Amino acid sequence: MAFEHREEHLDERMLILQANIDDMNPEYCSYITDLLFEQGANDVYWIPIIMKKGRPGVMLNVLTDESQAEKMETVIFRETTTLGLRYVRASVHRLGRTFHAVDTPWGIIHVKAGFHQGELVQFAPEFKECEHAAKTYGIPLKTVYDEVRRRFMERTGEEGKA
Amino acid sequence: MAFEHREEHLDERMLILQANIDDMNPEYCSYITDLLFEQGANDVYWIPIIMKKGRPGVMLNVLTDESQAEKMETVIFRETTTLGLRYVRASVHRLGRTFHAVDTPWGIIHVKAGFHQGELVQFAPEFKECEHAAKTYGIPLKTVYDEVRRRFMERTGEEGKA
Amino acid sequence: MAFEHREEHLDERMLILQANIDDMNPEYCSYITDLLFEQGANDVYWIPIIMKKGRPGVMLNVLTDESQAEKMETVIFRETTTLGLRYVRASVHRLGRTFHAVDTPWGIIHVKAGFHQGELVQFAPEFKECEHAAKTYGIPLKTVYDEVRRRFMERTGEEGKA
Amino acid sequence: MAFEHREEHLDERMLILQANIDDMNPEYCSYITDLLFEQGANDVYWIPIIMKKGRPGVMLNVLTDESQAEKMETVIFRETTTLGLRYVRASVHRLGRTFHAVDTPWGIIHVKAGFHQGELVQFAPEFKECEHAAKTYGIPLKTVYDEVRRRFMERTGEEGKA
Amino acid sequence: MAFEHREEHLDERMLILQANIDDMNPEYCSYITDLLFEQGANDVYWIPIIMKKGRPGVMLNVLTDESQAEKMETVIFRETTTLGLRYVRASVHRLGRTFHAVDTPWGIIHVKAGFHQGELVQFAPEFKECEHAAKTYGIPLKTVYDEVRRRFMERTGEEGKA
């Protein structure tokens, strides 16, 4: 995520920027995604759609705070082939988050926990750290995830809920 | 549908709740869908999307009246893995509906008819009743649908329009 | 369909040609589809897929008799951006088909019926003729379909099965 | 596009009309798309979605100015099977556009150029004209596109940017 | 699964039955899926595809042993709208499987474990039992899964590998 906000809160001034693209080389997509995240996009996602004449097009979606919209537009108009951009207003409700260091046979791996109205509702190992451990130690990635989850659960004390 | 409103009308205080999910076991989806409908969601639908790092993710969408949003949030935060939820405002224009009992060789099957500005524009046999008839009598489901449609059309008097 | 074979039969020498395409302008797709059908392809279909680096690519599929494969290859290599083409062997079981002229308030519209082991299992109004009637008479397309189906069912005598 | 506006501008009174459809014959889709464009829709696109009971449904989306919404509704309720329609407000930022006639070995082909804050950011050959040239002269469509692009780039003087 | 084979093995006489469907009401899909599984299909899956005229169609896929193909055909031709069916030969490599009863605060829940060349490579809690526990005890489904996994891992003794 572009920002790490520890308290549960509502971001009311968000925008979803959307462009339906039916004339672009898909090789550009990963590069465009990277640029948008570098510019501070909250999220970037592509949706396969069917456009005019049955073209297998794709809809680019960028979730951003309205104060960042202009930066995103600049990237989108420079790098994609779209001649138009839709703006849809949205509010985003974000859970409170905390980070926890979990000790594993492959080193420390962090877990991000989500809190809804003060209650732990979600926890997820950090992908990059799990991937690094899997590669370094030759352990299946799914096994690293399982172990990190297991150890986090034991730390929190109750079966599956803090 | 969670409610059956006979008159054509506009629901202006609807919300579409959206969450992009790239780290959840898809086995949870049907259960989550059921819970959301039980809680009164107007509609629940999933859209396959491409997320960060090319992950084949899924976007959960819940259409609900804003007065029900909190109930939906509770389910979504408890049961899915998302740490955030988008709210997009929408109005929903609903056609007037009436129900009709159609007599068939396999018992009574109901048809829901939709009215736009007083004119019949759509009619659809009730799925559960058609499925029950197909199973009970060993008739292809598509055949049950065809027969119910044919009989409804005859009742309404004109070829295909009331 | 490229050929109209009245008897139920099995075509054993079919091929499915497949190419995963992640660097082509989707505007070319409809044109390529048309050319392939003109060259005698049995079917041409596109499947949205996720390719290397998360690219939203598309898989071109062409179903053809193996004797026609070379003609399809020529079109595919000339017109798409692919550098490779997969061939997967398939047999195709085709139902027996008959055509029926149905009299409607909007003129004659044909229905294609499918027979499995001598029994009527499927019937479908011809799209182009229904579309023409809908446009010419200002009738909803779905209504034209409903009426053609209704009249065909009445002709066949039993409710929903011949 | 339904309108050709030469200046970069923002259309603030746009609506995205959406309907989730799980009980309609997909043969109707192309016809419905055509009708909506004829009625002046800015864009019409279909998104494959997963609906109740795992049905492979489709979401119809129509982008239109709010003054045209009623015309779109009429088509949607008459021609599709939906009993409801969502309206989502959107603004649409459109780039400035100009048209250029490019001389090619296959005749004149036009290019549409897009301008963002006065700077050329995008150019695209007109599909119909390219397709016509490809068919008439037996040239691969991708080759026509390449040549039109190459000649437009040379005309604009700098490598890739005007 | 239609059969539960404890040893790792190769099923060499499998067929993938495929039909591209562009003219069927998607409401029939769940019913057809149920029937095919009842008839002994190994797997039934639907792939959204783009067909002729840009129709958002769907490809039905049925994985079955060739000895069961005729039963599947009967269902497919009776219940779907397809006039043709493709057969693609496939071998299926199935892992060895064992079942384990895991004791949880919500009763016994079973885990299916997969063995590749004698080594434990995968384990998965049984969905129906987890769903039942979640409903009965009001526990999030993901929490039930987490706890079952945690307890299975502890039983197997090593972190994540047996």
Add this chain to the structure above:
Amino acid sequence: MAFEHREEHLDERMLILQANIDDMNPEYCSYITDLLFEQGANDVYWIPIIMKKGRPGVMLNVLTDESQAEKMETVIFRETTTLGLRYVRASVHRLGRTFHAVDTPWGIIHVKAGFHQGELVQFAPEFKECEHAAKTYGIPLKTVYDEVRRRFMERTGEEGKA
């Protein structure tokens, strides 16, 4: 590509390995894709599909020479959650390829050209080199592609065809 074969040829001993996955965390997908390519897979692609109970699953596809199948299996069974793997035989027709160094304002960028029956039918700039140039010089990626294509076309002498 895992191998670079300059002559047009047919690889007749290819396999497409397929697994339908409905119970895996999508975060694992990019890692699994990377491992499979490292092991020598010719191609790895994911297809969104609808599985049992309407689960939004994904089909993993790995194209590989049959001599490499065992290495791919090892990765698939260790890293994914699948308990089974389908093998579908395929032949792959690969075009002849040559590489060309194109001089641009941003350095040398290579183009891969494809030959069908001795004739140039396709050419594509190398993505990584284009991306590097775009980042280094702050040029839109699409502009780099356009310029590389333009210069390659000029070198080959005829408009769009060698």
